[in-house]
Amino acid sequence: MTSEAPTRAYRRLSVEERRSQLLGAALSLFAQRAPEEVSLDDVAEAAGVSRPLVYRYFPGGKQQLYEAALRSAAEELEQCFAEPPEGPLTRRLGRALDRYLAFVDQHNAGFSALLQGGSVVETSRTTAIVDGVRRAAAERILSHLDVEKPGRRLRMTVRTWITAVEAASLIWLDEDKQPPVDELRDWLVDQFMACLVAGAGRDPQTAAVVRGALALESADGPVGALVRRVAPVIGDVGHLL
Amino acid sequence: MTSEAPTRAYRRLSVEERRSQLLGAALSLFAQRAPEEVSLDDVAEAAGVSRPLVYRYFPGGKQQLYEAALRSAAEELEQCFAEPPEGPLTRRLGRALDRYLAFVDQHNAGFSALLQGGSVVETSRTTAIVDGVRRAAAERILSHLDVEKPGRRLRMTVRTWITAVEAASLIWLDEDKQPPVDELRDWLVDQFMACLVAGAGRDPQTAAVVRGALALESADGPVGALVRRVAPVIGDVGHLL
Numbered sequence: 247m248t249s250e251a252p253t254r255a256y257r258r259l260s261v262e263e264r265r266s267q268l269l270g271a272a273l274s275l276f277a278q279r280a281p282e283e284v285s286l287d288d289v290a291e292a293a294g295v296s297r298p299l300v301y302r303y304f305p306g307g308k309q310q311l312y313e314a315a316l317r318s319a320a321e322e323l324e325q326c327f328a329e330p331p332e333g334p335l336t337r338r339l340g341r342a343l344d345r346y347l348a349f350v351d352q353h354n355a356g357f358s359a360l361l362q363g364g365s366v367v368e369t370s371r372t373t374a375i376v377d378g379v380r381r382a383a384a385e386r387i388l389s390h391l392d393v394e395k396p397g398r399r400l401r402m403t404v405r406t407w408i409t410a411v412e413a414a415s416l417i418w419l420d421e422d423k424q425p426p427v428d429e430l431r432d433w434l435v436d437q438f439m440a441c442l443v444a445g446a447g448r449d450p451q452t453a454a455v456v457r458g459a460l461a462l463e464s465a466d467g468p469v470g471a472l473v474r475r476v477a478p479v480i481g482d483v484g485h486l487l
Numbered sequence: 488m489t490s491e492a493p494t495r496a497y498r499r500l501s502v503e504e505r506r507s508q509l510l511g512a513a514l515s516l517f518a519q520r521a522p523e524e525v526s527l528d529d530v531a532e533a534a535g536v537s538r539p540l541v542y543r544y545f546p547g548g549k550q551q552l553y554e555a556a557l558r559s560a561a562e563e564l565e566q567c568f569a570e571p572p573e574g575p576l577t578r579r580l581g582r583a584l585d586r587y588l589a590f591v592d593q594h595n596a597g598f599s600a601l602l603q604g605g606s607v608v609e610t611s612r613t614t615a616i617v618d619g620v621r622r623a624a625a626e627r628i629l630s631h632l633d634v635e636k637p638g639r640r641l642r643m644t645v646r647t648w649i650t651a652v653e654a655a656s657l658i659w660l661d662e663d664k665q666p667p668v669d670e671l672r673d674w675l676v677d678q679f680m681a682c683l684v685a686g687a688g689r690d691p692q693t694a695a696v697v698r699g700a701l702a703l704e705s706a707d708g709p710v711g712a713l714v715r716r717v718a719p720v721i722g723d724v725g726h727l728l
Binding site for chain 1: 640644646648654655665666670674677678684688698705714720724727728
């Protein structure tokens with residue numbers, strides 16, 4: 247079907263496998279430099295395949311490669327938030343964040359380049375892909391809150407937290423991955439619970455979610471630790487009651 | 488100095504005033520359609536001036552106009568967070584948010600287009616301008632927290648909240664400006680205080696900030712109201728202690 251004479255190694259991979267291999271190579275390159283500085287030739291070299299092969303998979307050139315890599319990263323990021331609906335909410339969030347932050351850690355600058363935009367290959371289409379990840383992540387988190395039809399306030403809380411997770415990840419990369427990833431995860435879980443609790447004051451649905459979530463938490467879990475650490479700081483709020 | 492024969496109305500404005508007028512017209516247009524769909528001719532028409540005049544101010548064309556409008560919006564947004572260091576923290580935040588949300592309200596889609604990116608005229612330079620607004624806003628908020636040298640955790644808390652404010656504003660525009668702007672402001676203030684309190688559990692500097700901030704709050708202020716509303720929801724945390 248092709249004029250190229252494939253080596254035996256080429257034949258071993260299916261079309262899908264080959265595509266994954268090339269996207270993996272592209273993502274590794276995006277982790278080292280800006281998308282617009284990654285050429286199809288670079289991808290060929292990184293993947294150890296011929297240039298025509300890469301051009302065959304991405305006839306649209308650099309832009310097509312970037313979008314395909316972004317889509318592949320988006321799918322992977324969405325999967326990070328897939329978590330069985332079992333156990334305390336903070337444990338579920340913690341596990342989702344472990345996967346998400348492992349992705350951030352692995353892709354380094356590539357994560358920033360892919361998600362932060364500011365690349366000359368950014369278009370409204372790539373922005374839509376990134377926004378799709380945020381929405382999908384929010385939907386998955388909402389599904390863990392055990393509400394039939396999440397209202398505006400609950401959705402706003404979850405969506406702003408997703409943005410905060412993204413911003414914190416970018417800051418974390420910017421600051422040479424400090425604090426340690428486990429601390430960042432715990433901090434993000436604490437922030438989510440705090441935002442949820444604050445939201446409970448103004449929204450009966452959020453209040454119901456908080457009551458349900460707290461009932462599943464235990465003294466030796468993250469919320470127990472948070473309550474014990476925060477109580478002495480805000481102990482003296484007599485003048486506010 | 489120019490071959491154009493200016494009318495009397497033209498002469499009345501200084502270079503700076505003229506520039507402001509043209510940027511104002513551009514910002515109004517960006518509020519109605521995407522930056523790449525706004526031409527210099529459109530700006531001339533909206534400002535009621537001749538096309539050559541607009542081209543004289545923005546010889547770099549559409550991209551220069553967009554960047555200048557972005558810079559002008561960035562300066563205005565940064566100013567929103569300028570607030571005298573007096574009174575309770577929640578009042579200061581509330582006033583800053585009132586100005587910020589008024590800007591969002593006024594510029595509508597232009598705010599999204601300018602700050603969200605995803606425009607074909609987006610470049611690493613425009614992203615740097617937007618990021619500059621976020622950093623400047625964070626610095627201003629930090630200056631209200633009364634700490635000599637804000638540490639990593641406090642900075643992270645403030646920077647992620649700034650992102651949350653931006654995300655909430657975009658969602659608010661997307662949802663036809665619901666809830667009412669005052670409610671959104673109060674919600675954002677509550678969220679900030681909640682994030683600060685949660686952060687106090689893990690960071691002595693944040694704990695000191697929380698203690699100092701709470702001391703200035705009163706029972707009839709936002710924190711007093713928050714505490715009274717949230718207390719019944721989390722009343723039963725005996726199993727977490």
